[in-house]
Amino acid sequence: MKIADFVAQVKSGQKTARAFAEEALAKAREVGEYHALLALTEARALQRADEIDARVRNGEDPGKLAGVPFVVKDNYLAFGAPTTAASKILENFDAPLQATVVEKLEREGAICIGKSNLDAFAHGGSTENSAYGVTHNAHDTTKVAGGSSGGSAVITALDVVPFALGSDTGGSIRQPASFNGVFGMKPTYGMSSRYGVVAMASSTDVMGCFAKSAEDIALVESVIAGRDPKDMTTLPDYFVPTSDVKPGLKIGLIKETMTADVDDEVRAATNAYVETLRSLGHTVEEVNMPSVKYALAIYYIVVPAELSSNLARYDGIRYGRRAEGVTSLAELYGRSRAEGFVTENKRRIMIGSYVLSSGYFDAYYLQAQKARTVLINEFNELFKTYDYLLTPTAPTPAFGIGENTEDPVKMYLADVMTVPASLAGLPAISAPAGTSASGLPIGVQIIGPARSDAGVIALAGQVGAHHG
Amino acid sequence: MSTITTDDVRHLAQLSNLQISDDEVENLRGDLENILGYIELLGELDTTGVAPTYQVTGLENVWRDDEVQTSSVTRERLLSLAPEQADNSVKVPKVL
Numbered sequence: 001m002k003i004a005d006f007v008a009q010v011k012s013g014q015k016t017a018r019a020f021a022e023e024a025l026a027k028a029r030e031v032g033e034y035h036a037l038l039a040l041t042e043a044r045a046l047q048r049a050d051e052i053d054a055r056v057r058n059g060e061d062p063g064k065l066a067g068v069p070f071v072v073k074d075n076y077l078a079f080g081a082p083t084t085a086a087s088k089i090l091e092n093f094d095a096p097l098q099a100t101v102v103e104k105l106e107r108e109g110a111i112c113i114g115k116s117n118l119d120a121f122a123h124g125g126s127t128e129n130s131a132y133g134v135t136h137n138a139h140d141t142t143k144v145a146g147g148s149s150g151g152s153a154v155i156t157a158l159d160v161v162p163f164a165l166g167s168d169t170g171g172s173i174r175q176p177a178s179f180n181g182v183f184g185m186k187p188t189y190g191m192s193s194r195y196g197v198v199a200m201a202s203s204t205d206v207m208g209c210f211a212k213s214a215e216d217i218a219l220v221e222s223v224i225a226g227r228d229p230k231d232m233t234t235l236p237d238y239f240v241p242t243s244d245v246k247p248g249l250k251i252g253l254i255k256e257t258m259t260a261d262v263d264d265e266v267r268a269a270t271n272a273y274v275e276t277l278r279s280l281g282h283t284v285e286e287v288n289m290p291s292v293k294y295a296l297a298i299y300y301i302v303v304p305a306e307l308s309s310n311l312a313r314y315d316g317i318r319y320g321r322r323a324e325g326v327t328s329l330a331e332l333y334g335r336s337r338a339e340g341f342v343t344e345n346k347r348r349i350m351i352g353s354y355v356l357s358s359g360y361f362d363a364y365y366l367q368a369q370k371a372r373t374v375l376i377n378e379f380n381e382l383f384k385t386y387d388y389l390l391t392p393t394a395p396t397p398a399f400g401i402g403e404n405t406e407d408p409v410k411m412y413l414a415d416v417m418t419v420p421a422s423l424a425g426l427p428a429i430s431a432p433a434g435t436s437a438s439g440l441p442i443g444v445q446i447i448g449p450a451r452s453d454a455g456v457i458a459l460a461g462q463v464g465a466h467h468g
Numbered sequence: 469m470s471t472i473t474t475d476d477v478r479h480l481a482q483l484s485n486l487q488i489s490d491d492e493v494e495n496l497r498g499d500l501e502n503i504l505g506y507i508e509l510l511g512e513l514d515t516t517g518v519a520p521t522y523q524v525t526g527l528e529n530v531w532r533d534d535e536v537q538t539s540s541v542t543r544e545r546l547l548s549l550a551p552e553q554a555d556n557s558v559k560v561p562k563v564l
Contacts, residue, residue, distance in 0.1 A: 097540060232527075293509075335487050349486065351503055354504070370521075372520070
């Protein structure tokens with residue numbers, strides 16, 4: 001069911017917000033074995049639903065998302081249950097405020113019913129790094145959900161809620177969207193506020209959402225987008241949703257993402273998507289983007305550097321879990337952090353410390369930031385000729401649970417197609433493109449120039465209505 | 469290719485305020501060596517004369533009025549988040 005149908009029924013009194021919230025909560029319990037959610041926010045959800053219903057009865061405007069249930073990734077500060085970031089160090093963290101994005105959704109009447117699982121602190125591409133257990137893929141429980149926003153992708157795919165929030169630093173919305181067969185949008189850097197979301201890498205973190213249709217993505221983004229005085233990196237308001245697609249677009253298929261290393265079925269699904277684009281009157285040509293080869297290396301220098309700084313605040317002093325039986329301050333820091341972080345957090349923090357060390361700074365961090373410029377210049381050059389760029393979202397469909405956990409580099413390679421748009425701050429959507437012979441979803445990624453978010457979503461919607 | 473020793477791992481752990489066990493040291497040593505081995509790929513890219521990118525929006529000097537902003541969060545609420553408190557303060561082990 002589309003978001004607009006929820007809202008219409010609530011506003012007309014045909015069905016109450018409370019009934020929708022109860023239904024979503026019941027569905028969430030039914031699909032408990034996927035372990036997509038870390039907590040339900042039941043009491044608060046029902047109370048808010050009653051408030052929405054009262055507004056409807058009193059003839060007040062209940063908002064453009066009146067009574068629409070949603071799920072929030074558990075790295076957003078949100079009331080109703082602890083905000084854990086799927087880590088032990090924030091196990092009982094009772095957020096004193098809510099993320100701007102959550103506040104905006106609530107102001108329009110949307111109702112948060114639960115908090116979804118993720119890789120701890122959003123470090124990962126499979127949701128296997130959660131301190132609270134792995135989330136299972138919506139289409140095959142032996143496969144990973146993708147990550148890091150795996151719980152939100154699965155809960156959307158299972159139709160528990162019509163949309164869910166995620167965060168995307170290098171592919172954490174797009175990759176799980178492709179693994180679970182839903183739409184997942186990473187907006188332009190700065191389109192929506194980062195305030196009140198547990199920071200990972202400040203120069204690429206963006207807030208976005210999952211939904212079953214491009215139309216619903218556009219509606220949710222229209223609520224969460226906009227400048228926030230509490231996040232000085234937000235852009236002046238520009239997002240206006242549209243379903244109009246300019247006829248005869250020029251689209252570049254990035255050749256370096258269609259090499260023999262990429263799964264055959266992923267390439268076939270991408271080629272089928274290209275055919276649908278052509279049948280709609282658009283032109284698709286292969287384009288070269290040589291720096292794609294370096295994007296993942298740039299990402300795994302810049303992002304650990306930033307996150308090692310951002311995670312320095314988790315020290316067991318002012319909030320979060322504190323190690324017991326410590327005798328010195330150094331031991332308090334060292335043990336609280338060692339006990340509170342998962343292994344992948346430690347790897348990334350230590351890589352960050354390494355690349356920022358004085359002897360290595362030029363060779364790693366500075367070189368990566370220069371290479372980032374090279375990558376951005378290549379995007380700019382391509383967008384002089386092409387309206388949008390196309391890639392598969394991930395090199396494979398969902399892999400098996402446990403398949404890549406022993407080899408961090410192999411795990412990182414699942415992000416290889418999504419990190420370029422993150423490093424350049426560009427809007428990108430993952431759209432369902434097909435299924436493998438074994439029934440696993442495959443997604444493609446449409447990347448647009450900065451601030452072309454509405455166009456990216458509209459194009460995904462146009463193809464979605466005609467594809468497969 | 470970078471070689472990472474167990475002493476390097478201990479040094480990085482100390483820089484990162486992580487008290488890790490001996491078992492972890494050995495595992496992390498291998499992981500870090502593999503990750504650094506991968507990112508060294510960047511060394512082959514010629515970036516002579518290229519300026520580094522630190523931000524992508526192009527925004528600069530985002531001003532606001534220099535006014536005190538009120539917060540919905542009280543001092544008591546923030547203090548209540550600390551693992552140990554006493555006398556309206558956050559309690560920590562002796563430093564000196």
